[in-house]
Amino acid sequence: MRSLATLAAFILTVQGQALPSIRPQMFTLPNGLRVVLLEDHERPLVRARLHLTLDSEAATRPGLAPLALRVLRHSDAAAFRMEDFEQLLAGAGIELTSALRSDGLSWSLLARSRDQDLALGLLADRAFRSIVDPATLEAERLACWRETERLDASPRAKLRSLLEPDWTLQAPTLARLTAITYEDLLAFYARTLRPDRAVLVLQGDLGQEQAKRLVVLSFGTWTVQPPPPVPGAPTSVPAPAPTPASSPAAPSPEAQRIQVALAGAGLRAMAVAAEPEDLGVEAGALLALLLPGNPVLFPAQVTLEGQDLVAILDAEPLGSPSAVETSLRERLQTLRQRGFTEQDLDRARAAWLAGRALTSLHPGSMVDEALAEARGRAVTPEGMAAVTLGHLNEALRRWLDPARLHTGVVGGSNR
Numbered sequence: 055m056r057s058l059a060t061l062a063a064f065i066l067t068v069q070g071q072a073l074p075s076i077r078p079q080m081f082t083l084p085n086g087l088r089v090v091l092l093e094d095h096e097r098p099l100v101r102a103r104l105h106l107t108l109d110s111e112a113a114t115r116p117g118l119a120p121l122a123l124r125v126l127r128h129s130d131a132a133a134f135r136m137e138d139f140e141q142l143l144a145g146a147g148i149e150l151t152s153a154l155r156s157d158g159l160s161w162s163l164l165a166r167s168r169d170q171d172l173a174l175g176l177l178a179d180r181a182f183r184s185i186v187d188p189a190t191l192e193a194e195r196l197a198c199w200r201e202t203e204r205l206d207a208s209p210r211a212k213l214r215s216l217l218e219p220d221w222t223l224q225a226p227t228l229a230r231l232t233a234i235t236y237e238d239l240l241a242f243y244a245r246t247l248r249p250d251r252a253v254l255v256l257q258g259d260l261g262q263e264q265a266k267r268l269v270v271l272s273f274g275t276w277t278v279q280p281p282p283p284v285p286g287a288p289t290s291v292p293a294p295a296p297t298p299a300s301s302p303a304a305p306s307p308e309a310q311r312i313q314v315a316l317a318g319a320g321l322r323a324m325a326v327a328a329e330p331e332d333l334g335v336e337a338g339a340l341l342a343l344l345l346p347g348n349p350v351l352f353p354a355q356v357t358l359e360g361q362d363l364v365a366i367l368d369a370e371p372l373g374s375p376s377a378v379e380t381s382l383r384e385r386l387q388t389l390r391q392r393g394f395t396e397q398d399l400d401r402a403r404a405a406w407l408a409g410r411a412l413t414s415l416h417p418g419s420m421v422d423e424a425l426a427e428a429r430g431r432a433v434t435p436e437g438m439a440a441v442t443l444g445h446l447n448e449a450l451r452r453w454l455d456p457a458r459l460h461t462g463v464v465g466g467s468n469r
Contacts (some may be wrong), residue, residue, distance in 0.1 A: 061161025078424050079262050086250030087273055090424045091265045092257040094417070100170045100258035102163040103421050104181055108222060109245050113156070121234055122242045123154050129186050130181035140174065142151060148173045150180065155360050156220040156328075159246070162337070162421075167259035170270060178272040182247050188236045195231055202226065209316040209464045210324075213448040216312050217460040219328040219362065237282055244281040249273065253428045255421050278444065312462035313375055321369040321465035323382040327458045329361040330449075335426075337435040337449035343402045350389045354382055363453060375463040383461065390454040393447035403438055410435075 079091040112119045131139045143150055149164040150173075161181060165173035202215075202225045215225040254273070256265055329338060345356045345363065354367040367382040413419045426432045451459075 070428060076420065078427065079265075080264075080428070081266060083269065085248065085274070085276055085278075086248075086252075087269070087276065088253045088428055089265070089269050090253065090255045090428050091260075092255070092420055092424055093261060093265075094257060094420075095259050097417075098167045098259050099417075100163075100165050100167050100173065100256065100260055101421055102174065102177060102257075102293045103160055103425055104163075104177060105158050105160040105253045105255075105420050105425055106181075106246055106248070107158045108156075112242065112246070113220070114158055114310075115230070115234075116221050116224040117230050118234055118238065118242060119154055119159065119191060119222050120226070121191075121194060121198050121231065122239055122246075123152055123159055124198055125186055125190050125239060125278045126180065126184050127152060128194055129165055129184040129190050131176070131185070132183040134179065139179070142172070142176060146172055146174065147207060150177065154223070156222045157361065171271075172258060174268050174272040178276070182249075182276050186222060186236075186239060186243070191236055191239060195234070198226070199228055199231055207344050209314040210322060213312065213314045213324055213462050213464050214326070214364070214419055216314070217462050218322060218328040219326060219458075219460055223360075240282045244279045249279050250278040255424045255428070257417050257421050257424070262425060291324045297323055312460075313466065314462065314464050316338060316465045319465055320371045320376045321375055321463060323367045323369070323375075323379040323461065323463050325365040325382055325459045325461045327453055327455075327460070329363070330452045330458075333449050333453065334441075334445070335431050336441050337446055339406055339433045340399070340402045340438075340441060340446055341450060341453065343405050344394060344398055348389060351385045354385050371465060375466045379463050381462055383456070384461065386459070387456065388452050390451055394443065396443055399441070399446055406433070406438060407435065 076094055079093065080089065081091075082088050108119060128136060130136050130301050134142065142148075146167065147170045148169060150161060152159065152161050161177060163173055163177050218224045222285060254269065256269075260268070342358050345358070348356065353366070354365055356363060356365045358364070365382060365386060367378060367385070369378040369381075423432065
C-alpha cells in the first residue's frame with residue numbers, strides 16, 4: 055500500500071511539471087461576449103468554439119432546442135443563401151459543426167489561418183445573422199419527426215431516447231413538435247442567441263491584437279434582441295414544470311420499467327441517470343475514470359454520454375426481462391453501497407493528471423479545457439487534491455440513487 059501511494063505521489067509530481075505552457079488570454083467585448091484566446095503558432099490552423107447556455111424553458115419543452123438548431127442549420131445566413139453558405143465553407147476547406155447538449159448549444163470551427171477572417175465571419179453569420187423562414191420551420195419539423203420515427207428501426211436507440219432524463223435532449227412527440235410555433239422559435243433565439251450568454255474560445259495561429267480585431271469585426275455588432283411580441287399572450291407566464299432530473303419521482307422499479315420489443319435477439323437492460331447538478335466537477339471527473347470497467351459491475355458496462363451515466367447489461371434471449379433489469383439495478387446498487395477505496399482515489403487522480411499532461415498535444419482538448427474554465431467548470435489540480443474519499447463516495451451514492459435511475463429492457467415481449 056505504501057509503495058502504491060509513493061508511486062502515485064511520484065506520478066502527481068512528474069505530471070504536474072508537464073502541464074501545458076499555453077496560457078489563456080481573455081477579453082470581453084462591450085456587448086458582453088467573453089473571448090478566450092489560446093495562442094499557438096505551431097500549426098497554420100485556427101479553431102473556434104462558440105458556446106451559448108440554454109434557459110429553463112428549453113429544458114422543459116422537448117424538441118424546442120433540437121428543432122431550433124435544425125432550423126438554423128438550414129436557414130440562409132446574412133447575405134448568403136444556404137447553398138452559397140455551404141459552398142463557401144467547402145471551397146475554403148472550413149469545417150463548421152453544431153452540437154446540442156443539456157448544458158448548451160455550440161458551434162465548432164476549424165480553418166486554415168489564412169482563411170480566419172472568412173471563417174469567423176461565417177461563424178457569426180450562422181450564429182446570430184441567420185434568416186429564419188417559416189417554410190424552413192415546417193420542413194425541419196417534418197424532418198425532425200421522421201428522424202424520431204426512425205428510432206423504431208433501432209430498438210436500442212429507441213430505448214435510449216425513452217430513458218433520456220433531460221427534457222432538452224428527449225425525443226419529442228409529434229404533438230410537442232406540432233405545438234412549436236414560429237413565434238416560439240423567434241423567442242427561443244432572442245433568449246439564447248445573446249452575446250452576454252456566450253463564450254468564444256479561439257485556439258491557434260493568431261496573436262492577441264489580431265484576435266481582438268477579428269472578433270470585433272465579426273461579433274462586435276451582435277446585440278441582445280428583444281423577444282417578439284406574442285398576440286394575445288397572458289401578462290404572467292406560469293412557472294415551468296420541474297424536470298425529471300431536478301425532482302425525480304420514486305416509484306417502484308416495476309412501475310418505471312420501459313420495454314421495447316425485439317424478436318429473435320438477446321435481452322439488453324439499460325439504466326440511465328443524469329449527473330446531479332451539484333455533483334462537483336472534480337468528483338465528476340474522478341467518477342468518469344472509475345466507473346467504466348469497474349469489476350463490481352461485470353458483465354455490465356458503464357459509459358458516460360454527455361452528462362448522463364448509461365449502464366448496459368446483456369443477457370440470453372431466453373431469460374426474463376424483469377430478471378435482467380433487476381440484475382443490472384442490483385449491480386449498480388452493490389457498487390453504490392461498496393463505494394471506492396483510497397487506492398481507487400489515488401489511481402484516478404494519477405490517471406487524470408496523466409491525461410491532463412497530454413492536453414497540449416490535442417488542440418481540441420485545450421479548447422474544451424479553456425471553455426470549462428471560462429464557464430467556471432474547470433477541473434484543477436488543487437480541486438482534485440481537495441476531494442476526499444468521503445466526498446467521492448457521497449457523489450457516487452447521489453448519482454446512483456435508485457430514484458434517479460431510468461431503466462428499461464430491449465428484447466422479449468412488451469406485454
